[in-house]
Amino acid sequence: DAGVTQSPTHLIKTRGQQVTLRCSPKSGHDTVSWYQQALGQGPQFIFQYYEEEERQRGNFPDRFSGHQFPNYSSELNVNALLLGDSALYLCASTLGGPYEKLFFGSGTQLSVL
Amino acid sequence: EDQVTQSPEALRLQEGESSSLNCSYTVSGLRGLFWYRQDPGKGPEFLFTLYSAGEEKEKERLKATLTKKESFLHITAPKPEDSATYLCAVLQGAQKLVFGQGTRLTINP
Numbered sequence: 001d002a003g004v005t006q007s008p009t010h011l012i013k014t015r016g017q018q019v020t021l022r023c024s025p026k027s028g029h030d031t032v033s034w035y036q037q038a039l040g041q042g043p044q045f046i047f048q049y050y051e052e053e054e055r056q057r058g059n060f061p062d063r064f065s066g067h068q069f070p071n072y073s074s075e076l077n078v079n080a081l082l083l084g085d086s087a088l089y090l091c092a093s094t095l096g097g098p099y100e101k102l103f104f105g106s107g108t109q110l111s112v113l
Numbered sequence: 114e115d116q117v118t119q120s121p122e123a124l125r126l127q128e129g130e131s132s133s134l135n136c137s138y139t140v141s142g143l144r145g146l147f148w149y150r151q152d153p154g155k156g157p158e159f160l161f162t163l164y165s166a167g168e169e170k171e172k173e174r175l176k177a178t179l180t181k182k183e184s185f186l187h188i189t190a191p192k193p194e195d196s197a198t199y200l201c202a203v204l205q206g207a208q209k210l211v212f213g214q215g216t217r218l219t220i221n222p
Contacts, residue, residue: 004156033208042117042200042212043157056209090156094208101147102210104156 002027004105006091012064012111013081021108025093031055032074033102034066035090043090049074078110086112115140115205119213126191126220134186134216136201145204146184148177150197151215157200160186191220 005024013019025032031050035043045058049068068074072093078085088109092102116139126132127211138146145164160204161170163179170177174195176187198217202210 031208035210040214041201042119042214043210045209045211048208056206058209092156101159101162102157103159104149106156107153109154 004091004093004103006089006105006108008108009106010109010111012113014113015081015083017081017112018077018079019081019110021078021089021091023074023076023091023105025072026103029095029103030072031094032072032076032096033042033092034067034076035104036060037088037090037107038057039087046076049075057086072091081112083112086110089097115203115211116150116210117201117203117213119199119201119216121216122214123217126188126218127189128192128220131187131189131191133188134199134218136184136186136213137182138184138201138203140203140205143203146179147202147204147210148152148184148186149200149202151200152197160199189216191218193220193222196220 007022033048034046047057048055052068063079065077081087088107090107091105118137120135148160151157159175168179174189178185193211198215200215202212205211
């Protein structure tokens with residue numbers, strides 16, 4: 001049973017560029033959440049997608065946007081990259097009903113130079 | 114706003130030396146408190162969920178407990194493979210987790 005998979009594992013971009021990160025949820029899961037984890041900090045909630053709609057959003061600017069596809073996979077897009085966007089981006093999946101534990105992927109390490 | 118604070122930030126123990134990690138939280142109505150383990154370069158791995166004060170859960174050398182203001186993760190006779198960052202989080206709303214900054218645990222052989 002494949003867990004949550006994310007691609008790419010590492011990415012280097014320069015300021016002002018745009019980036020797209022991808023996530024495939026655990027088999028049978030229909031809800032995808034994205035978190036940003038800065039070095040030495042706990043993950044911070046970006047947003048959550050369910051039934052192809054953004055269901056909940058954290059305190060992140062509009063430069064951060066996402067999408068969920070009919071097969072439940074998801075993308076995170078970040079425009080106009082800043083140095084402060086350098087972080088580990090984690091995708092987590094669960095079922096959309098009453099809260100269940102999140103299953104996390106190994107993340108995408110984004111470095112903005 | 115919901116807040117989660119973990120202490121200490123880092124902890125070094127000798128193999129077999131038991132200790133506890135603390136997670137203090139401020140929430141308007143706790144709906145769930147979660148403990149995760151995170152190894153370097155990996156995503157967090159689920160350990161426990163606690164829902165009400167007085168609840169306890171155990172897994173191998175780990176035991177999590179919950180009061181109305183804090184949770185403890187007790188580690189009994191730890192081994193080097195228990196070295197990791199331990200994250201505490203509370204559930205906010207239906208699906209959002211608010212994490213603490215984590216405790217980096219190192220077990221020396």
